[in-house]
Amino acid sequence: MGDDAPVSDEALTATTPAPAALPRPRLIATDLDGTLLRNDKTVSDRTVAALAAAEEAGIQVCFVTGRPARWMDVVSEHVHGHGLAICANGASVVDLRRGGAIVEVRPLLxxxxxxxxxxxxxxxxxxxxxxxxxxxxxxxxxxxxxxxxxxxxxxxxxxxxxxxxxxxxxxxxxxxxxxxxxxxxxxxxxxxxxxxxxxxxxxxxxxxxxxxxxLGVSKASTLARWCAAREISPEEVVAFGDMPNDMEMLAWAGTSYAMANAHPEVLAATTGRTASNEADGVAVVIEQLLHGL
Structure with a gap:
C-alpha cells in the first residue's frame, strides 16, 4: 500500500518499527482522542495496564492533547508518576493530581x-x-x-x-x-x-x-521545553498521535507512531505505525517495548 494509505489493524499485529530494536525510552508522550482513548472516550483495561507497566519500568507517561484542562477527567484516574499533562495543544501544562490545576500558560495575545x-x-x-x-x-x-x-x-x-x-x-x-x-x-x-x-x-x-x-506554541514546543527541564532528549521519547495537531510532536520525538486510523498526512510523515485506537495501538507498542527491555 502507499505511504499515505490507511493501515488496517490486521496488518499491524506487530508494530513497525519493532520497539525492541529502539533505544530505551524515558518518556512516552501520547495524544488522547483518536489515539489513547477509544471512540467512546474510555481507556481500555489493556491500555490502563500498559501505562501502569511503563511507569513501573521507570518510563514516564505524559498526556499531550488539544483538550482543555477541564476535559481531562477521562484520564485523571490513570495518572502515574509526575501527574502533569500538556493541554490545549501546548498552551497550558496542568497538574492532574491537583484536579487539573493549570501550572503554566503560553497565551495567545x-x-x-x-x-x-x-x-x-x-x-x-x-x-x-x-x-x-x-x-x-x-x-x-x-x-x-x-x-x-x-x-x-x-x-x-x-x-x-x-x-x-x-x-x-x-x-x-x-x-x-x-x-x-x-x-x-x-x-x-x-x-x-x-x-x-x-x-x-x-x-x-x-x-x-x-x-x-x-506563534511558536504547539504540542511539540511545549513538550520539548518540558523534556529539556528534565534533561530528557528527543531520542529518549516515544510519541503517539493521529491528527495534524500531532505532526510536530511526532517529528520531534526520536521514535513516533501513527495510529492505523490516523490522518493521511500523519501516516505519510511517520515511519512508525501501530494499530488503531479501537484496537489499543498505544498499548500494543508499550507491551512490545517492555518485552524488549
Missing part, C-alpha cells in the same frame, strides 16, 4: 487573536469563532454547540476579546474557528497560507474546526 479574526473573516466569509480561556470557553451566537457551557459568554468574538470583556483576566489558550462549507483540510490550508502570520494553525476535529495558538 488578544491583539494577535483579533488580527487572525480579521484575516479569516476576509478569507472565509461565514466563519464563526470561540475563545478558549484558562477558565472556560466563550463563543459567538452562530458557533456550533459542540460542547455547550452554561457559564459561557455568547457574543461577537471582537467583544469576547475586548480589554473590558467579562473574562479578560483569564489568558486566551486558543482561538477556535469553524466553517460550515469548507472541507477541514481546505480550511486549514487556507488559514495557513493567507491568515495573519501571528499565530499557529492546526486541527484535530473531523469537522472544519481550526485550533489557533500563539
Amino acid at each position: 488578544d491583539e494577535d487573536a483579533l488580527a487572525v479574526v480579521e484575516s479569516l473573516r476576509a478569507l472565509a466569509p461565514g466563519v464563526s469563532f470561540a475563545v478558549e480561556r484558562s477558565g472556560g470557553i466563550h463563543y459567538e451566537p452562530h458557533y456550533p454547540p459542540f460542547h455547550l457551557d452554561p457559564a459561557a459568554t455568547v457574543a461577537p468574538v471582537e467583544k469576547l476579546l475586548a480589554e473590558d470583556a467579562e473574562h479578560a483576566d483569564q489568558p486566551v489558550l486558543k482561538l477556535l474557528a469553524h466553517h460550515t462549507r469548507l472541507a477541514p483540510d481546505e480550511f486549514l490550508d487556507l488559514a495557513r497560507r493567507g491568515a495573519a502570520r501571528r499565530a499557529e494553525f492546526t486541527r484535530s476535529s473531523p469537522s472544519a474546526l481550526l485550533e489557533i495558538s500563539a
Whole structure:
C-alpha cells in the first residue's frame, strides 16, 4: 500500500518499527482522542495496564492533547508518576493530581487573536469563532454547540476579546474557528497560507474546526521545553498521535507512531505505525517495548 494509505489493524499485529530494536525510552508522550482513548472516550483495561507497566519500568507517561484542562477527567484516574499533562495543544501544562490545576500558560495575545479574526473573516466569509480561556470557553451566537457551557459568554468574538470583556483576566489558550462549507483540510490550508502570520494553525476535529495558538506554541514546543527541564532528549521519547495537531510532536520525538486510523498526512510523515485506537495501538507498542527491555 502507499505511504499515505490507511493501515488496517490486521496488518499491524506487530508494530513497525519493532520497539525492541529502539533505544530505551524515558518518556512516552501520547495524544488522547483518536489515539489513547477509544471512540467512546474510555481507556481500555489493556491500555490502563500498559501505562501502569511503563511507569513501573521507570518510563514516564505524559498526556499531550488539544483538550482543555477541564476535559481531562477521562484520564485523571490513570495518572502515574509526575501527574502533569500538556493541554490545549501546548498552551497550558496542568497538574492532574491537583484536579487539573493549570501550572503554566503560553497565551495567545488578544491583539494577535483579533488580527487572525480579521484575516479569516476576509478569507472565509461565514466563519464563526470561540475563545478558549484558562477558565472556560466563550463563543459567538452562530458557533456550533459542540460542547455547550452554561457559564459561557455568547457574543461577537471582537467583544469576547475586548480589554473590558467579562473574562479578560483569564489568558486566551486558543482561538477556535469553524466553517460550515469548507472541507477541514481546505480550511486549514487556507488559514495557513493567507491568515495573519501571528499565530499557529492546526486541527484535530473531523469537522472544519481550526485550533489557533500563539506563534511558536504547539504540542511539540511545549513538550520539548518540558523534556529539556528534565534533561530528557528527543531520542529518549516515544510519541503517539493521529491528527495534524500531532505532526510536530511526532517529528520531534526520536521514535513516533501513527495510529492505523490516523490522518493521511500523519501516516505519510511517520515511519512508525501501530494499530488503531479501537484496537489499543498505544498499548500494543508499550507491551512490545517492555518485552524488549
